Amino acid sequence: MGRKAIEAVDLVKRYSTYIRLGLFRKVRRDVTALDRVSFSVDRGSVFGLLGPNGAGKTTTVRILSTLLLPDSGDGYIDGFSVTREPDRVKRVLGVVLSVDKGFYGKLTGRENLVYYGMLYGLSRSDSVRVANDLLDLVGLSESRDRLYEEYSLGMKARLSIAKALIHDPDVVILDEPTLGLDPVSARKIRSVIRDLSSRGKTVMVTTHNMWEAEVLCDRIAIISSGRIIAQGSVDELKRMSNAARVVEARVYGDPSRVPPQFVVERVVDGIMYLKASLTDSSDVSVDKLVSMLRDRGLKVLALSVREPSLEDVFIDLVGGESVV
């Protein structure tokens, strides 16, 4: 049981694309989608792979799901190699690649699940039993006999998760499971993910929803331009980055006497709303900022310090990069 649930070891994947120059000319361009990507996920934990669009999240997921071969490196699910033992990996891994794809529109939700159960070798009766249990788990019991094509996007997303669990895998990978969902549906998906984690499943989620990653994940890796640029718990990532704490103050007094460390955001009825950023490398502290205000004859009515969010950390580490 000492093995990691998921391991990516020096994964490299290159693609060739063609840039069209006019009607007939094209130039070949090699793109490195993954550049020595390595990370590992502990059993029973929720791991987040964060990155901007085009960073390599889906390529990583497709390699770990045995759908794509890397140029070099390897991945391991429950200790089984994704390149050399794909059939064993498929037995212990459940994957959601796209929340609204992968089903027969003309079959009901339950029929679709039974179909996938049988693809994994379950008997019809076992498949029906497991499908019913999973429909309960994802809150689709009442809609189980409706055609899939009549499902809303949120229902399709929940059915996708049920499909990934049909063979009771130990490890589940979800690629952008809440993408495009309304807040209510997204909350239901997050609740299912937490439920999975509490049942001892290892869950890996890719997302660029920072808040979601912060509330769901025990550990996070940030991927950018095909490289893992940071990984750790949310707190570790916050310590790693140079993202600023934000000091917000409500102050009364002469606007011309506001210290340069502050920005006046707005003035309402003579009360100024000020903001200042503090990084670990700054040579001023919160106390010093308050002293500066008081020394200049300004009356501090209220003051709050907001810790950097994961989004602040992400933007600090990744910069403004986004392929799309």
Next chain:
Amino acid sequence: MFRGLRPYLAIVESQFRVIAREVPELISIVLIVYMFIGVLYLGGRLIGSGNELFSAATGYDDPFRYQLVGVSIIAVSMVVLSSMSQFANTEMLSGRIDSLSLTPVSVNIAIAVSSIPFLLAMLLVFGLSISPVIAYALSSYGFVSVVLSIAALVVGMVPVFIFGVLISMVVLVYKAPQIVNLVQALFFILSGALYPIYVLPHILRLAAGGLPITHVIEVSRSLLLAGALEDGFRGFYTLATLSLVYVALGYILVRRFGSLLRYRGV
């Protein structure tokens, strides 16, 4: 062993369910086959209106039966090809091919199995359309001719399935669903469904000789229209040998495409 078949039974069952819920589409497929056979038969009648000329050109004296055998067989093979490639294409577009690839099921076998419901439907259509010829053969040449011609059709369908899997792989790897139209056109031109293949240019005759469906049609005509058992058996052996060659080649190519598919992704 039966447990190993479960996934493929599930594919067949789900395909049947989908077909059953798309009755208008199913009816349209059946109608298209009938229209296809009807239009081509009428065209053939016009071209071979002089029975003596037709007999001199083909060695058979009835253009109706001659073309009915050819067109019915080619229609079945075309439906097999198009249903398999269509399955691959729709599975790819709907994301189901990814989901299928995530299960321990062989995608190649899944594609082949997926055409079984369509094949059964088409065999029904085939049986109905060719029944006048079968009745004629039973009364004129006996049971053996009919059984051997059906055996030839079954053996000849093996390479058609291999073609189907290979086309599906091309569809998945290169995302080129139109390839099936090209192969269908080649099948139609080279199979001799409407005319004897000796009218083709030399190079095309060679290509036609390498196509199993050509031999299926020839064997079936020999047996059902002329009762030539000796020719039928000889043609059947040729067809069986050719099918074995296709199975071996198909195995190599499918493995090659399979690894390419995993390297490039769907």
